[in-house]
Amino acid sequence: MRIESMKTIGIIGLGLIGGSMAVDLRRRGFAGEIIGVEAEPVNAAAALKMGLVDRIVDLKECVQESDVVIVAVPVGAATGLLPQVLDWFSVFAQRDGDCKKVVMDVCSTKEQLASCVNGHPFRNRYVSTHPMAGTEYSGPWAAMAGLFDGHACIICAAEDSAPDAVRMAEDIYDTLNMRVIYMEPSAHDVHAAYVSHISHITSFALALTVLEKEKDEKHIFDLASGGFSSTVRLAKSSPDMWTPILSQNKDNVLHVMDTYIEKMQAFRQAIAEGNEAQVRDLIEEANRIRRIIR
C-alpha cells in the first residue's frame, strides 16, 4: 500500500460494481469522502440512504472534487462518458495550470473504450481496468463488502497511462484485495469472451430453453437441483450491462459462440448415434477443466 492520505473518490454509476467498490474503499480507509453520480433517481436516493456515497453530485462537480473518478456504468454509456471526463480534466487544467486527477473505468470490454480516448490530450490520466468479479444482481442494493477479494483485475495498456495514474489504480485494487494482471485491450477482449462472456450467453440460452419447454414453472422450481441453479445463475444478469458488452465484443464473442455450437453439435451427434465411447471421450476431455478450476 502506498496511500499517502485518504482520497476523495467520485463514482459514476452506483450499481453492483461501483457500489461494492465504495463499500470496501471506505471501510478499508482508502476513501475519505465518496461522491456519486447516478442517472436513476431511485438508485441515487437508495445509494445515499444506504451510505454508499456521502453526496450525489453532477458530472462536473464529481470531476471537480474527486482525486479519482471511477466510471462504473454499462460500457455503452461509458464510451460517451469517459471522453467527457477527460474534457473536464482539460478545462480544469487550463484553469489551474495542470490536472493530476485520475479516471479509471471498470468495464468488461476494453478495446472500443480505448479507441474513444486514444489521442485525447489527457489520455494518460485514464487507466483502463477490469476487476473480474461480480454477481448476477445489479443496482446499489446488490453492492456488497468483499466482492473483489481474491479475484483478478486486468489493467490494460498501462503504458498509455501516466505512472502515477497506474499506481493509483494499483493502490485501489490492492485495497480491494485483487491480483492485478497487465494486458493489451485486444488481448483482454479475446480472453474475456472465452472465460466470461460465453458463460453468460450459455446461461441465457439455457434459461430460454427451459422456460420455453417447461411450460409449468412449478416443475422447474420443484426439480431444479443445485447443478441447474448454478448453471443458469448468470441468466439473471442485467440486460443494461450485457447488451453493450456483447455488442462491443461482437467479433470475439461470435468466434467463441461458433466453437461452442460446434462442440454442442459434436455432443449431439455422438448421442444421436448411440456412440457411448465418443460421449465418454468428450466428457473426459471436458473433465480436464478440473485441473484449472477448483
Add this chain to the structure above:
Amino acid sequence: MRIESMKTIGIIGLGLIGGSMAVDLRRRGFAGEIIGVEAEPVNAAAALKMGLVDRIVDLKECVQESDVVIVAVPVGAATGLLPQVLDWFSVFAQRDGDCKKVVMDVCSTKEQLASCVNGHPFRNRYVSTHPMAGTEYSGPWAAMAGLFDGHACIICAAEDSAPDAVRMAEDIYDTLNMRVIYMEPSAHDVHAAYVSHISHITSFALALTVLEKEKDEKHIFDLASGGFSSTVRLAKSSPDMWTPILSQNKDNVLHVMDTYIEKMQAFRQAIAEGNEAQVRDLIEEANRIRRIIR
C-alpha cells in the same frame, strides 16, 4: 417418521450418492447396520475405512441381510443389477415362504430401468426413486452429510410398488430431509432432461470450448471469475455416471439440445446483425428465470 426399528441397509455402489445416504441414514438413526457392495477395491476399502459402511459384502449377502437394498450405481450398470436383486428376492421367498425386503434405485433416468423389471414377480418390492441432489464430485470420498437436505426426490410409478415398500422409501427420504414428488417414469425423464441433463451438456461444451480456445491454461486459471466457475462446474462430472444417462434418455435429451442450439443460433444472429434491441429482448426473456430460481 414411521420408523419402527433401525433397519439394516444394503447399499450397492458406494459413491457420492450411496455414500452420502449412508452418512445421513446412520447419523439420523434410521440405519442400524449398513453393508455395502462395491466393485472397485480401492473404493470399497476407502468406504470401509471412512466408516460409510460396516462391512463390504457380495451381492447375495447384501440382499440376504438387508431390509432395504439401495442400488446406487451408474444407470448403465443398474439395468443389469436391479433384476438380479429381484431374482434373489424370489430365491429367498421360495426358501422363507415370503420376501418383504425392499429395493430402490437412485438413478437419474427412470423409464428404461422400469422396463427392465416390469413383469418381474417381485416388481412390487421395487421402488423407483431419484433424489435430485449431488455435486460434481464422485467416489466415496465425495460423500457428505446433508447432501439431500431440502432438495426434491421423485418417486416414479408408485402404483407399481407395494404400499409398504413405497412407505419405506418415503421414510428414507423423509430422514434425508427431501421433498417427495410423484411422477411417471416417462414424465420424469422429460423433466430431468430439461432441468438437469441439459445443464451438464452445456457445461461440458463450455469446458471443451474454453480448453480448445485458451491454449494457455494459466489464462483460464487467472481470469476465471465466479461466474465462469459456476457455469462450468458441472463439467467436472463423472463420465461413468453421465455416459449411460445421456444414452438412456437419448430422445428427450436430443429434443432439448435441439431447442438449446436454436436459442444459441437466435442469440448469435442478433449479435451478428448488431441488433441490440433483439439481444436485449432475449436477455430480458431469459431473466424470467429469476422468478423461479432464487
